[in-house]
Amino acid sequence: MKRITTFTLAAVLSTTCAGGIALADGHAEKAMAAAIEARKHQMQLNGYSMGILGAMAKGDVAFDAATATAAASNLAATAKLDRSILWLDGTIQGEVPNTRAKAEIWSDAAGFEKSATDLETAADALVAAAGTDLAALQEAMKAAGASCGACHEKYRGPRN
Amino acid sequence: MKRITTFTLAAVLSTTCAGGIALADGHAEKAMAAAIEARKHQMQLNGYSMGILGAMAKGDVAFDAATATAAASNLAATAKLDRSILWLDGTIQGEVPNTRAKAEIWSDAAGFEKSATDLETAADALVAAAGTDLAALQEAMKAAGASCGACHEKYRGPRN
Numbered sequence: 084m085k086r087i088t089t090f091t092l093a094a095v096l097s098t099t100c101a102g103g104i105a106l107a108d109g110h111a112e113k114a115m116a117a118a119i120e121a122r123k124h125q126m127q128l129n130g131y132s133m134g135i136l137g138a139m140a141k142g143d144v145a146f147d148a149a150t151a152t153a154a155a156s157n158l159a160a161t162a163k164l165d166r167s168i169l170w171l172d173g174t175i176q177g178e179v180p181n182t183r184a185k186a187e188i189w190s191d192a193a194g195f196e197k198s199a200t201d202l203e204t205a206a207d208a209l210v211a212a213a214g215t216d217l218a219a220l221q222e223a224m225k226a227a228g229a230s231c232g233a234c235h236e237k238y239r240g241p242r243n
Numbered sequence: 244m245k246r247i248t249t250f251t252l253a254a255v256l257s258t259t260c261a262g263g264i265a266l267a268d269g270h271a272e273k274a275m276a277a278a279i280e281a282r283k284h285q286m287q288l289n290g291y292s293m294g295i296l297g298a299m300a301k302g303d304v305a306f307d308a309a310t311a312t313a314a315a316s317n318l319a320a321t322a323k324l325d326r327s328i329l330w331l332d333g334t335i336q337g338e339v340p341n342t343r344a345k346a347e348i349w350s351d352a353a354g355f356e357k358s359a360t361d362l363e364t365a366a367d368a369l370v371a372a373a374g375t376d377l378a379a380l381q382e383a384m385k386a387a388g389a390s391c392g393a394c395h396e397k398y399r400g401p402r403n
Contacts, residue, residue, distance in 0.1 A: 117291060118291075124284040125288065127284045128288075128324075135328065150327075153327050160321070165313035165316050167309070168292075168317065
């Protein structure tokens, strides 16, 4: 994962702080809070797509290729958002407010990257499966669901 | 824009309603509420990316190609999310809660689609510009900002 320091993004996001003042603590906090909110929006979109696909895979509703393809395509897109501006250094549960991100996201960056790319791969497989049939969708959902769960297990802390 | 009826998606999203009951009003309301929330998450992500790019374009912070490219790439991805599962029929301001979506999104579907694809095009141009230099970014931001404003002007109602 490309790493962009909090300092760099704090500078970028400091525009609402008037006066051209050099970076102060408030700017870094603002940048971190914005990044935390942004990745929550990403997770919510991932969940919306997975919810649609999961309902079909479980047989709660009829398989519909067009809807499934739309949901899988959106999941693939949101899973692949550039993480460098979402997972800023220091945006760790217990150190800043409103996040459940564990320190292991940064201390085990390679592992986190692997988990994230597992979801990307699973989402691409879902796109192909969604255009095929229900059995393919059900099979592809196993890997997608497992990747969500594995990442949350390793890298998401308890509810605040 | 591919149209998926509220009925279809209500079925898909009805899984948290236990008992296998056929679609009732509550299911359609649940599906519409979920879609409204999902598109708000999309807009928030669009805004996060635009905020990073806008700060650089205005000269409030130094141009940084890596950060600009990350933001532009994310904007391009979230701008292109499949709209069929986000803009469900009937999710109109004044008819359902928590949305500012004007009826014109559906009554002028071709115009809305044009506005949405204008942003997609502008975001793709931003990706190219972000890897070039500040002048290119500033130029590309004009079209991107204009597409945001034009769509909000025509298709977003007043604050609730």
